[in-house]
Amino acid sequence: MMPHTPFVSSQSSLSKAPLVTVVALCHNHAAFLREALDSILSQTYAELEVWLVDDASSDGSPAILQEYAVRHPAWHLLLLSENVGNCRAFNRAFQQSLGEFVIDFATDDVLLPERVAQQVAAFQSAEPAVGMVYSNAELIDESGRLVGLHHRPDGRGGLRPVPTSGWVFAEVLRRYFISTPTMMMRRACLSQLGGYDETLAYEDFDFWVRASRGWQFLYLDEVTTRKRKHPRSMSSRAYQRHDPYLASTIRVCEKALALARTPDERAALATRLRWEMRQAARRHRPAEARALFDLLRQTARPTPLDWALAAWSRAFS
Numbered sequence: 001m002m003p004h005t006p007f008v009s010s011q012s013s014l015s016k017a018p019l020v021t022v023v024a025l026c027h028n029h030a031a032f033l034r035e036a037l038d039s040i041l042s043q044t045y046a047e048l049e050v051w052l053v054d055d056a057s058s059d060g061s062p063a064i065l066q067e068y069a070v071r072h073p074a075w076h077l078l079l080l081s082e083n084v085g086n087c088r089a090f091n092r093a094f095q096q097s098l099g100e101f102v103i104d105f106a107t108d109d110v111l112l113p114e115r116v117a118q119q120v121a122a123f124q125s126a127e128p129a130v131g132m133v134y135s136n137a138e139l140i141d142e143s144g145r146l147v148g149l150h151h152r153p154d155g156r157g158g159l160r161p162v163p164t165s166g167w168v169f170a171e172v173l174r175r176y177f178i179s180t181p182t183m184m185m186r187r188a189c190l191s192q193l194g195g196y197d198e199t200l201a202y203e204d205f206d207f208w209v210r211a212s213r214g215w216q217f218l219y220l221d222e223v224t225t226r227k228r229k230h231p232r233s234m235s236s237r238a239y240q241r242h243d244p245y246l247a248s249t250i251r252v253c254e255k256a257l258a259l260a261r262t263p264d265e266r267a268a269l270a271t272r273l274r275w276e277m278r279q280a281a282r283r284h285r286p287a288e289a290r291a292l293f294d295l296l297r298q299t300a301r302p303t304p305l306d307w308a309l310a311a312w313s314r315a316f317s
């Protein structure tokens with residue numbers, strides 16, 4: 001059930017069925033693709049606009065996407081001839097789409113049948129300042145076996161990580177708590193941001209930071225999505241020694257520093273920077289650790305451990 005929040009509107013009408021855009025993004029997901037696309041077809045919510053986007057797959061995914069596009073002529077198909085990355089590929093479809101609400105759907109994941117209906121209802125019961133609804137997710141392995149939940153019971157009647165609703169800018173700086181595949185975004189929010197930042201290697205942290213500055217987020221306490229954990233997923237490649245994601249994280253932290261307004265927000269950003277510095281050190285990324293330390297010095301007073309990590313980064317640069 002949806003938690004009670006102070007920004008739920010008593011004036012909203014639940015009778016109107018707004019259009020929801022599903023941007024199904026594929027890059028070498030052939031092994032999972034049919035299950036993902038069938039989960040779109042299984043939705044109990046009818047007002048869907050579907051965009052199938054292939055980011056230059058080399059594993060047979062384009063043929064499967066073409067097959068589904070032929071069977072469902074209302075669906076849109078974009079077969080990109082070169083790999084442009086998730087952010088740019090998503091924007092290609094988003095800029096042509098019409099839905100009032102938007103789902104960025106990686107086609108190695110699975111939508112549960114009530115997903116769209118539940119999240120639209122949550123939006124329609126909320127104030128217009130809510131720019132994104134997120135929810136819980138089942139975690140599955142490569143073969144589809146359940147391995148857990150994203151928000152797990154903590155044994156005391158709560159969840160871990162703790163979901164947060166409302167004005168969450170400081171929280172998205174301080175910690176990871178949102179399951180990215182569960183997000184449904186309001187078009188007005190995403191349009192105000194100009195879509196995803198195409199200079200970045202990934203989209204979610206940047207969206208959370210920029211969107212939460214001017215929009216509220218709402219947690220829907222339902223399991224709506226199956227998130228697949230496998231070695232080729234984007235999340236599994238983060239923080240590897242030569243991955244491009246850490247450089248993007250530093251860029252997002254620079255944006256966050258410019259957006260932070262209060263001591264609590266700057267303290268939250270300092271927590272994030274220290275965590276990212278430790279990841280950079282563990283992965284032997286001295287240049288990135290040094291860049292993060294430079295940002296930390298602009299945000300908070302460094303601790304002795306911060307100075308020690310900075311000294312390590314200089315020694316190995």
